[in-house]
Amino acid sequence: MQGQHYPDRFTVRPRATHYQSLLKTTHCPGRSTHLVIEHKFTSMVARPLSPSAEDYLKAIYGLSENGEAASTSAIAESLDIQPPSVTEMIKRLAEAGLLEHELHRGVRLTRPGEVEALRIMRRHRILETYLCERLGYSWHDVHQEAERLEHAVSDHLIEQMSLALGAPSHDPHGAPIPTKMGTIEETDLVTLNDAPTGTRLRIRAVRDEDPDGLRSIAEEGLTPGKLVTISGEAASDGSIRISFDTDSEVERSVPPELAKQIYVVSDHR
Incomplete structure (x- = not known):
């Protein structure tokens, strides 16, 4: 996706997500052993998505966040892709159950589609934050770097980065980072x-x-x-x-x- 979408509202609310709760025993020196409930995203897609498909889901999420369906032309413009190619990818994503397409009315993400969009948004924004805060990147250099990396890293690595950063809520550009529980801050911007x-x-x-x-x-x-x-x-x-x-x-x-x-x-x- 060429740019980041900034939400219109800032109330914290659950987005349509699916995540696992794991009981994990932890022990810290000098402290009693305790149980921590750890939440994490679990994919609702049978097969791994291609980088291109992930970019489509991010684009559609941003374009439809105001409640309106995303048009084929808007998706094509957002991703700088020809409309015929967009039509073909929409068909494939609909067959995978990730979006719904109404002729002449545009497309909307299904619950599984929204889950995947949030997962890749979380990856992107944590990567940007890590590159800036830990590797010394300038904030004008991190977007394209994160675009490449977001499709290659594992969810486990992203969570380790988030932990090392202190679980940041926003990326260097001020965009909210979706939580691993599936919520995202929104505001009147x-x-x-x-x-x-x-x-x-x-x-x-x-x-x-x-x-x-x-x-x-x-x-x-x-x-x-x-x-x-x-x-x-x-x-x-x-x-x-x-x-x-x-x-x-x-x-x-x-x-x-x-x-x-x-x-x-x-x-x-």
């Missing part, structure tokens, strides 16, 4: 260029597929967690005037192409 003037905003996430855009975002200090306020109407070229919470006297101009890559929520402190 808007892009910076669509946010109202005068509103105090918290940057929650940025799109991760444009390395040059990520470099510019970092240079401008518009990273997840920062507080900003849109201080005036957009300029004739579409640029957004903002001020930072830490220095409200200084205004900056954010180009429209950059503002569209930054996701914010209202901050009501």
